[in-house]
Amino acid sequence: MAARDGWKIPPVRHAGPHAPRASWARRNFVTPQFVSGTVLVSVVIAVADESRGLIDVFTITVVSILVFWATDVFVQALTAEGRQPDEPIHLSVSTRVALHRAKGLLYAAIVPLFFLVVGINGLHGGQAAYWAALLAGVIVLAAVGWVAFAKRGIPWYGHLLGAAATASLGAAAIVLKILLQ
Numbered sequence: 001m002a003a004r005d006g007w008k009i010p011p012v013r014h015a016g017p018h019a020p021r022a023s024w025a026r027r028n029f030v031t032p033q034f035v036s037g038t039v040l041v042s043v044v045i046a047v048a049d050e051s052r053g054l055i056d057v058f059t060i061t062v063v064s065i066l067v068f069w070a071t072d073v074f075v076q077a078l079t080a081e082g083r084q085p086d087e088p089i090h091l092s093v094s095t096r097v098a099l100h101r102a103k104g105l106l107y108a109a110i111v112p113l114f115f116l117v118v119g120i121n122g123l124h125g126g127q128a129a130y131w132a133a134l135l136a137g138v139i140v141l142a143a144v145g146w147v148a149f150a151k152r153g154i155p156w157y158g159h160l161l162g163a164a165a166t167a168s169l170g171a172a173a174i175v176l177k178i179l180l181q
């Protein structure tokens with residue numbers, strides 16, 4: 001392995017018929033849509049008026065993520081290109097690919113919405129569920145950052161820095177909430 005600036009650079013592996021595939025979790029959660037969706041959900045929860053109740057926060061979050069998901073699918077389907085510059089691509093194919101890629105936005109909402117549902121059903125206090133939903137985004141982002149950097153062949157402290165950097169995106173939503181109070 002070659003070293004550059006203290007980082008070990010793994011050899012390039014060419015994809016072939018026997019190349020190992022990433023795990024299902026990595027293919028679905030370590031994606032730009034998942035990271036963006038998690039930050040989006042955190043920001044929506046942070047700016048939602050929790051004094052009106054968790055049902056309002058839940059509703060605003062669900063509607064917001066669905067609007068952004070539909071927008072992402074539409075934009076990806078509309079702007080998809082073929083493998084060659086002049087190659088036509090059918091709308092049905094580009095829509096199917098866009099639906100597959102955009103699912104990370106929907107997955108991103110699951111954990112925070114779970115905590116909001118727990119709070120709505122009275123299993124936890126409303127404030128505790130609200131803050132748990134916000135913190136869940138930070139924890140999920142940290143996990144995604146750790147996994148993403150782990151696959152790059154860098155030492156454990158690089159994983160830790162990557163997890164912290166990714167988690168800081170969700171932490172920014174909490175800082176926003178504190179500033180808005």
